[in-house]
Amino acid sequence: MVELLTEQIAGLYDPKAHEFYIANWIPVSDQRMVMAHELTHALQDQHFKIEAWLKAARPNDDAELAREAFLEGSATAAMVDYLLQGTGKSVTNMPEFDPSMLTGDLGSTPSLERLPRSSRTLWYFHIFPA
DSSP, rough: HHHHHHHHOOOEEETTTTTTETTTTTTTTHHHHHHHHHEEEEEEEHOOHHHOOOOHHTHHHHHHHHHHHHHHHHHHHHHHHHTTTTTTOOGOOOOOOOOOOOOOOOOGGGGHHHHHHHHHHHHHHHOOOO
């Protein structure tokens, strides 16, 4: 599991500790991109108290998913805007955006390929909820 997470996750914001972590095994330029994402989560937490905000949607699965999508979507938008610095473009004026441009094919990493098919499906839907 640690190997799989190492392949799949480059950063993490911990709302309990109010800290974020960036993988030190990725290039510094990628660390900065991930930092834009994680700093956005920190700002969201300052404004929304995200742990309580997410829990307030329970037990409505759709509401929980919508709140998670909002948090991840806006953090991803901040990351994309960071990447677009100096281009005159922004996430708000891009014609179309394919998130796999940032992540690559997450379904074909070595650790994920070793998982049983049913576990891969569960992992994929955990990372990319419908």
